[in-house]
Amino acid sequence: MYEHLKATDSKVFDIMQSELGRQREGIELIPSENLVTLAVLEAIGSVFNNKYSEGYPKKRYYGGNEFIDQSEGLAIERAKELFGAEHVNVQPHSGSPANQAVYMALMEHGDKLMGLKLDHGGHLSHGHPVNFSGKTYHIVAYEVDKETETLDYDAIEALAMKEKPKILLAGFTAYPRNIDWKRFRNIADKCGAYLMADIAHTAGLIAGKALLNPVPFCDVVTTTTHKTLRGPRGAIIMCKAEHAKAIDKAVFPGLQGGPHEHTIAAKAVAFGEALRPEFQTYAAQIIKNAKALAETLKKRGARLVADGTDTHLLLVDVRPFNINGKQAENALDEAAMYCNKNTIPYDPAKPFIGSGIRIGTPTLTTRGMKEKEMEIVGNYIIDVLEHHDDDEYLAKKRKDVLALCAKFPIYPELG
Numbered sequence: 001m002y003e004h005l006k007a008t009d010s011k012v013f014d015i016m017q018s019e020l021g022r023q024r025e026g027i028e029l030i031p032s033e034n035l036v037t038l039a040v041l042e043a044i045g046s047v048f049n050n051k052y053s054e055g056y057p058k059k060r061y062y063g064g065n066e067f068i069d070q071s072e073g074l075a076i077e078r079a080k081e082l083f084g085a086e087h088v089n090v091q092p093h094s095g096s097p098a099n100q101a102v103y104m105a106l107m108e109h110g111d112k113l114m115g116l117k118l119d120h121g122g123h124l125s126h127g128h129p130v131n132f133s134g135k136t137y138h139i140v141a142y143e144v145d146k147e148t149e150t151l152d153y154d155a156i157e158a159l160a161m162k163e164k165p166k167i168l169l170a171g172f173t174a175y176p177r178n179i180d181w182k183r184f185r186n187i188a189d190k191c192g193a194y195l196m197a198d199i200a201h202t203a204g205l206i207a208g209k210a211l212l213n214p215v216p217f218c219d220v221v222t223t224t225t226h227k228t229l230r231g232p233r234g235a236i237i238m239c240k241a242e243h244a245k246a247i248d249k250a251v252f253p254g255l256q257g258g259p260h261e262h263t264i265a266a267k268a269v270a271f272g273e274a275l276r277p278e279f280q281t282y283a284a285q286i287i288k289n290a291k292a293l294a295e296t297l298k299k300r301g302a303r304l305v306a307d308g309t310d311t312h313l314l315l316v317d318v319r320p321f322n323i324n325g326k327q328a329e330n331a332l333d334e335a336a337m338y339c340n341k342n343t344i345p346y347d348p349a350k351p352f353i354g355s356g357i358r359i360g361t362p363t364l365t366t367r368g369m370k371e372k373e374m375e376i377v378g379n380y381i382i383d384v385l386e387h388h389d390d391d392e393y394l395a396k397k398r399k400d401v402l403a404l405c406a407k408f409p410i411y412p413e414l415g
Ligand SMILES: *Cc1c(COP(=O)(O)O)cnc(C)c1O
Pocket: 032, 094, 095, 096, 097, 122, 123, 125, 171, 172, 173, 198, 199, 200, 201, 224, 234, 235
């Protein structure tokens, strides 16, 4: 693969090889990342890239879309089967624009949107003041409970009854615990809101039947396709049939132009992979690995937000090691372990510093690592936090990381 790129543009090729090397040799702990199959990569790099196809299957504004329609149709059918959705739009370019399209479809400017606060585990696109969502809509933000650091459904219900939002949004980017979808549905019914879920992080775990599927409970569900779902960068919107027209109109012509049909073909491939029984084994292993990692970290003195995980991700409060999130991220980087600094609920530190790190197991699980390796990785993480300012130690640890990764090779076909 890539022989033409190598021949015509060695600069880009060389940079790409360096990135491949980085991915091969490092421990990737960022919970929103994954390693897609070569089949997905081939679809992304395909001739579907060349085609304009504004509109939807059988209703296009350009000619020559016979095969594009087949490919997009396949993506839609497979997503419907995977999540049991009544209607699916596979065109959103990414998670944030998918959310934007839903808001456009169901709200007017100034309407009330109720979502979880960013520093409590929500997403920028759920109403943060710097984001389009916060600038366009009237935001009501809920928080997690200060003691348990988990969702307090009674408090959410009280706030929803007081504020009567148009959309109640249950979506999480840094929340490690299970979601009570039935309770969310109940609250939305009581206060007269649409219930929207944003399952960007957990979609693969849901598709793999390792977590409860919110689609039957919700009016609309958005998800990215590149996180635990292990597909190309992109998103989809699933909804009840009654919202199909409004959602489709919001995506195109409301928000986007020509769909990225190469990405949509790759979504079809990824959904096909997720429909196979092996994907359920994969999803279950991601969670087993996260729980094993949590156990090791706790044993070594880390404090976990919400006291652990039911999913693929962990939020680690790093203050017991007398450092902040930024220092932790940097030290781990030195040892070729990649994570992101993160605020923790009620964090006294600024977002760019943060008191925690967010780590997860999707990528390491894709590489074939299991509980035994999670214990090793967990110990490496704490070793690094304890020696965060000892460059020599971090360099030594980097060698250990390289040796572990060498036992779990990725993309051997890429040379
Ligand atoms: C990642 C994420 C998004 C945004 O996805 P992008 O593709 O980065 O725009 C939206 N919502 C949640 C909950 C996410 O975790």
